[in-house]
Amino acid sequence: MSLRSILAAGMVAATLASAATQVGHAQARGATAPARPADTGQPIEIVARDGIEWDRENMRYVARGAARVTQADKTIEADTLTAHYREGPGGGTEIYRYTAAGNVRIASASQRAVADNGVYDVDGGVVTLTGSAMKITTASHEITARDSLEYWERKEMAVARGDALVVTGDGRRISADMLAAYFTQAPPPSAARSASAARRQPAPSAAGVPTPAGDRRLDRVEAVGKAIVTTATEIAQGDKGQYNATTGIATMTGNVKLTRGRSQAAGDVLELNLNTGLYKLSCKPGAGSTCVRGLFVPERRGDARPAP
Numbered sequence: 001m002s003l004r005s006i007l008a009a010g011m012v013a014a015t016l017a018s019a020a021t022q023v024g025h026a027q028a029r030g031a032t033a034p035a036r037p038a039d040t041g042q043p044i045e046i047v048a049r050d051g052i053e054w055d056r057e058n059m060r061y062v063a064r065g066a067a068r069v070t071q072a073d074k075t076i077e078a079d080t081l082t083a084h085y086r087e088g089p090g091g092g093t094e095i096y097r098y099t100a101a102g103n104v105r106i107a108s109a110s111q112r113a114v115a116d117n118g119v120y121d122v123d124g125g126v127v128t129l130t131g132s133a134m135k136i137t138t139a140s141h142e143i144t145a146r147d148s149l150e151y152w153e154r155k156e157m158a159v160a161r162g163d164a165l166v167v168t169g170d171g172r173r174i175s176a177d178m179l180a181a182y183f184t185q186a187p188p189p190s191a192a193r194s195a196s197a198a199r200r201q202p203a204p205s206a207a208g209v210p211t212p213a214g215d216r217r218l219d220r221v222e223a224v225g226k227a228i229v230t231t232a233t234e235i236a237q238g239d240k241g242q243y244n245a246t247t248g249i250a251t252m253t254g255n256v257k258l259t260r261g262r263s264q265a266a267g268d269v270l271e272l273n274l275n276t277g278l279y280k281l282s283c284k285p286g287a288g289s290t291c292v293r294g295l296f297v298p299e300r301r302g303d304a305r306p307a308p
Contacts, residue, residue, distance in 0.1 A: 045070050048081075059093075060084045077105040078118070096122045104129070110216050111138045115149065127151040140217040140245075142167045143181055156183045156216075166221050171232065172274060174243050174250075177225030184219040218245040227252060229272070235259045236272050248275035256281070265294035 046052070050065030060082055063069075067081040079102025088094040098120040100106075106113040116131020129136075129149040136143045136151065136158060143149065147162030157180060160166075164179035220243060223229075227241030229250045239254030252270040258279060267281035268291050283291035 046081075059086060074108045075106070076100060077103070079103055098122070104131075111136060113137075113149075113151075125152065125154045127153070138183075138216050138218075140169050141181070143179070145179075157181065158183075164223075166218070168218065168245070172243075173230040174221050174223055174228070174241070175230075176223035176227040176241065178223070180222045182219045182221070183216045185216060220244050220246075229274075231274055233260060233277065234272070236270055238270065247273075249273050253284075262297040263295060265292070265296075267292040 046063055046067070046069045048063040048065055048067045051063075053062040053064070055062060062083075063081040065079070067078055069076045069081065078100035080100070082099045082101075083095050084097040084099070085093045085095045100118040102116065104113075104115045104118045106118070113129060113136045115129035115134045118127060118129050120127045127150065129151075130147075134145050134149040136149060143158055143160050143164075143166050145160035145162055145164045148159075149161075150159040151157075152159065160179045160181070162177070164176055166174045166179055166181055221241075223241040223243070225239070227238050229236045229241060229243060229252070236250055236252050236256070236258050238252030238256040241250060241252045243250045250270075250272045252272070253268065256267050256270040258265045258270055258272065258281070265279075265281055268284040269282045270279060271282075272279040281292045281294075
């Protein structure tokens with residue numbers, strides 16, 4: 001289940017539990033409110049230490065105090081969980097925004113997310129995390145940011161702003177002022193099976209670590225503003241960058257510099273294959289023939305690699 005689905009299921013649970021109590025502003029310490037099954041057929045349970053409120057005047061439901069929503073193996077936890085609703089076009093009501101405040105933790109079988117605060121805009125299908133120590137983690141990567149971390153469920157994309165960083169399972173690091181990370185699904189168990197023994201193994205992620213069939217894995221990353229790609233042997237820098245996790249190729253443009261040990265090369269465009277170590281530096285159209293330059297220093301065994 002995606003982050004969007006987890007948030008939606010959790011707040012619908014709050015709605016059902018609140019309606020079942022038939023109270024306006026009811027607070028019961030240690031309240032546990034099991035809800036009837038959701039559309040998925042899985043039962044939903046919401047637990048709130050300080051109770052669940054139904055605020056009719058402001059059209060919202062609020063679960064307070066170590067609030068936790070659980071459906072199968074999906075869980076949302078926060079100090080406070082709130083669902084905002086409005087009148088629907090065909091009568092009745094519909095929830096259009098969810099908020100989670102304080103020690104937000106979202107978990108499913110395929111990913112984890114933590115933040116101080118979280119907001120889910122139903123109309124746009126976007127989850128926005130803010131606060132300190134924001135992070136989204138899956139089997140193949142980890143994404144962190146300073147200012148905000150968005151998850152666009154319909155586009156299978158995460159947008160990290162401010163000191164944005166993606167770390168893959170084998171230690172490759174892509175950083176920039178802003179990053180957009182796109183995901184794809186590993187083949188489901190039925191598609192992963194074949195007569196070949198190799199094909200019967202879990203699909204490998206782009207980071208070189210096994211990704212469970214049906215799990216999300218990193219597909220590509222687009223970096224804008226002080227883009228840097230770091231591996232165990234090289235550092236590539238540019239104004240913009242793209243990383244294809246399937247092919248292992250990083251493409252950097254604008255004020256490009258590549259560093260390997262004490263050797264450096266610079267140009268306008270860099271294509272670096274992180275799997276093979278081969279790279280190509282070139283000039284942008286119209287540039288002079290001397291735009292590519294390099295300083296190559298022989299390395300001796302045991303030479304220390306400069307810090308990024």
